[in-house]
Amino acid sequence: MQSNRNLLVRKLDPPQTWNPMLGWVRRIRDAEPLDTEESIKRYVRCQIFSILGSTLFTDKSTAYAHAKYLPLLRDFERIHTYTCLAHLYRALCHxxxxxxxxxxxPLNLLFVWAWERMPCLAPVPKHTLPPAEIPVAMRWSHSERTTSWLAKTVANFRHDIDYMEEFEWRPYEGMIIPGELHGYLDMCDTVAPLLSFECIEWHPAERVMRQFGFAQPPPLGARDIPLDQHCLALRRVQLHDWTVLHGPWIVEWRNRRNTQLRDLHPLPTWDFTPT
Structure with missing residues (x-):
């Protein structure tokens, strides 16, 4: 197992159970002199780690980030391949x-997903926002919440969902997708497991086929994930070799291109042609 030394700060080799406080990470980030390439890299690692802990992989304390994410900072070229969707599905399950x-x-993803598709839940009328563009969440970031929306209770939101009159299946229809993102769109309609450390969650794209412009047939039964794998929690010291523990799921993920809806459905319709 590779050491986590020097990933955030010089002369630091945290144990595997050490979970950095985000406030401390930000302080050492701001103290970097940025006078060498290595110093700049440490600054960038601290910034990315802060985003991981405060936005993408938040815990309920909002003050710490799990040390398991430290190795992700070793290779900048692979950071874009990591997924937070598995963590969102796990959080929804809990x-x-x-x-x-x-x-x-990553609740920001959940909020934007809901607001774009269920206008009755949105903090502001959707038609008052600027046109959607990449990144979609940006148009919600500076919208002013009304007093009435802030005063809503759980009962109010449940009522709005129960009596919802519209659901927008394709809120991004007609949106221009930058060419550099086409290579990452394959995941959208893939039916495959999502893997991230202890998380194994199923990506059931076949249950929301209208979102991709397909007719929705009755969905098949849900994919069964054994409880000892689906409910795995990282408590105390657990030095797992994930490539062994999740071996069969990793194989299924690598074969994901065989489970894309565009290849399984006879009459696909797309607003763009992913490369």
């Missing part, structure tokens, strides 16, 4: 339990 009162994970 939040569905009757005794759960809080939720973590």
């Amino acid at each position: 939040a569905s339990r009757y005794d759960t009162k809080e939720m973590n994970g």
